[in-house]
Amino acid sequence: MKAAALIKSISFIMETEHIKCLIIGSGPAGYTAAIYAARAGLNPVMYTGMNPGGQLTQTTDVENFPGYPKGILGPDMMEDFREQAIRFGTDIRFGYVSAANFVNDPHQVIIDDKKTVIADTVIISTGASAKWLGLESEAKYNGFGVSGCAVCDGYFFRGQDIALVGGGDTAAEEATYLAKLVNKVYMLVRREEFRASKTMIDRVRNTHNIEILYNTEVLEVLGDGLNVTGVSLLNNRTQQQLQIPVTGLFVAIGHHPNTGIFRGMLDMDETGYIKTIPGTTATNIPGVFCAGDAQDHIYRQAITAAGTGCMAALDAERYLAAKEAARALVTKLNR
Structure with a gap:
């Protein structure tokens, strides 16, 4: 059964929640997106995935991220990111995406096979894993x-x-x-x-x-x-x-992006990296954005992931503002 049909058939028996901004995955991209989205009033909800904090939680010293002149342990840096996201109001939850349907607007995502989240915007920051x-x-x-x-x-x-x-x-x-x-x-x-x-x-x-x-x-x-x-x-x-x-x-035998759940819905390259419109984090689906190593097979650095996380939050904010302006215009014309 296709993901969209599966969601349609089971979502009515599940707990359902409607949110403005859903962030899938943690790490530098996800946490940075959360910080910017929260400060923009999007009330983001983040599902961390099964490895909260991403690849950096499995490293020791990080010496090349700005703002840490003496270096920092990878897990400690991710905890700093997490605390900053929480400070601005991000709702961080442990869980994973088990199915998704980006055909409809707003978008539907199943969490842990038991909850439906309906999101006006989705930021994918699921990262990649080294082989x-x-x-x-x-x-x-x-x-x-x-x-x-x-x-x-x-x-x-x-x-x-x-x-x-x-x-x-x-x-x-x-x-x-x-x-x-x-x-x-x-x-x-x-x-x-x-x-x-x-x-x-x-x-x-x-x-x-x-x-x-x-x-x-x-x-x-x-x-x-x-x-x-x-x-x-x-x-x-x-x-x-x-x-x-x-x-x-x-x-150095390669990486694989953690994007399999979105295959068939989002444009990807031959190895599974999500394609984004150049100069943005927008995917081929309006309202769905991608940041970090899930779309970057070239740089794969914490600082570049954080940068695209910022971009994704700004892109999501502008997308929602444009939709709201369009709705207001239609309402005005119909009066």
Whole structure:
């Protein structure tokens, strides 16, 4: 059964609530949208998703967000965002979107399979998730030497030897970025060749402190119980195993946006990132906006996510103001 038909068939037995502005997902984009929407009098309601605070709650030190000159732990920064959103009146609730129908205006969203929210505007800030290798040791040292973001964490590995997994353009870009900071980058490419563009391949090969290991897979992340000390590798062509001493492992095998629930309703690219009208956060559906990593596969930074969160709230405010002005004009003409 399609989402719209499902909502129509079950919403009449559910608790229903009508609100001006619904924010789906937390993190820098969602909380910033909430701050601006609340200050604009939109009385926003936020459903945090199953991971309140988003990816930053899984990181340690954040040193590149303005306003924190001494740095801050990711979870602490998200708690600051949350408190500021609450201060201005945002109604923050734990819950997830289980179905949505953007065909009708206002829009209908099902929360936790048991409640219907009817929203005049919707801001999607569900973010994206890094793809991981799936190793138990990788999860153990995530945030303690294992990272999915070179720009976020590369600074902490200055002058050290690190490894990076990946063979696409993102991996090549992150390897050359890291090479400016660290002593040496071991670039681990699973295939016999890169998937990256020729320009990026040439850039990697011309960087003196990047050593490329082809046909190489990570078997295990090694550590002392606190931090990464090396990686165990397998050459999948010769079946030889080796270990290299490194203090960090960067995983650059891609991200996937958390947008599956909206597939078929909103315009997306081939990997699921929501398309927005250039210069705005508006989607192809009037009254539905998208901010943060759910629509950004290029920058993926907390500060850019927060910026688009601000944009989404302003876009929602202006959308509602324009609708109200149009209604007032129709009423005046009908008198």
